[in-house]
Amino acid sequence: MKPPPFDYHAPTSVREAVEVLAEVGAHGKVLAGGQSLIPLLNMRLAAPGHLVDINRVAGLGEIETDATGVRVGALARHAAVERSAAASLAQPLLGQALKQVAHSVIRNRGTVVGSLVHADPAAELPAVLALLGGSVRLASVSGEREVAAADFFTGPMESAIRTGELAVSAFFPAWDGGTAFVEVARRHGDYAMAGVAAAVRLDDDLRVTAARVACVSVGPAPVVVDITEACGNQSVASVDWGAVVAAVQERIEPEADIHATADYRRHLTGVLVERAVKAAADV
């Protein structure tokens, strides 16, 4: 189908964008890559009165990297972040997760920040931001604020962004250790039935000194679980996986849909936790 009519705004600066957003209030929607919003419009599941197209806003495409992590501007496409050698070096989990976001053609347009604001509980990038304890920077006519991932994802397709705010960038902190992202989807490129991002740190004797996972598709928002204690200061080879899986399964709230039952999602999450932690520990 075709999108419903809307008033179109094409600001060229952040200042102009937030002024328009303030003016149109609750009737306004930001258009970034359009890879989630335009399907919703085409299917007439959304009918905003005003679209604020940020594709011409200067200075939002930057990917800044240093030892502390990666800051991704609101117009940095998935593909650009995936190809950035500096970003992969500073935070490999970004590239590991991005490969599993949709298909490469969708990633040519879709933005990392758009995926975060869209806050789909089945999406990979919110789990990455939540796992790493990153944040999203929001701008409005009254200034900027930085919202931590833990406060940003408030529910399915719901984030802490307020009417009149534009997300200008997101920060993915570096992690001194290994990371991995594994998922199972019906078809490659589909949203995952279950997926797990893991961040693991080992000591010189290869014992797990820190480990956490973020699970997708098994709750209203990414479910982050610290499994350091459950790993029991063991080497990855001697970890009691039953205990680790139980610690994670206790925290998730999977639901059934046409793709999978709740039980199957719970089971998959358990299997993927072990795989993700082992991959992150590189064993």
Add this chain to the structure above:
Amino acid sequence: MFDITLIVNGVPREARVPARRLLSDCLRHDLGLTGTHVGCEHGVCGACTVLLDGEPVRSCLTFAVTVDGHEITTVEGLAGPDRPSPVQRAFAECHGLQCGFCTPGFLCTTTAFLRDNPAPTDEEVLEGISGNLCRCTGYQNIVKSVHRAAELLAEEPT
């Protein structure tokens, strides 16, 4: 209504469109380029894939106004002056199409894919075309076509 100019297959083309005009519809209805096919209109099938500044994108998930001033390559722009492009010839030679509905999307996707990866492995080919659906061929001959296109491209004088 917005007056926009798209550089389509190297030629500046003007159109007057409402903001909600999808790039796919702009190409087909406003500019008469019906080679770009429209299947699902929600990004899943890949039939509408065109090149935007050289990169493959879904024209059904792009507003024409957003890409005002940019370069678009459609399936009509792939062929050389006297014959089809290597990718097009490979699809014809290897029976990479039956009804042809999905073909414009596969051709645009493959053209960009082989430009970035001129000698792909089987797995890379599968990954490269995984965002395009075909209801006829069962994909085997499409995978063959992509490999054959890589060979033909390698033989092309540059």
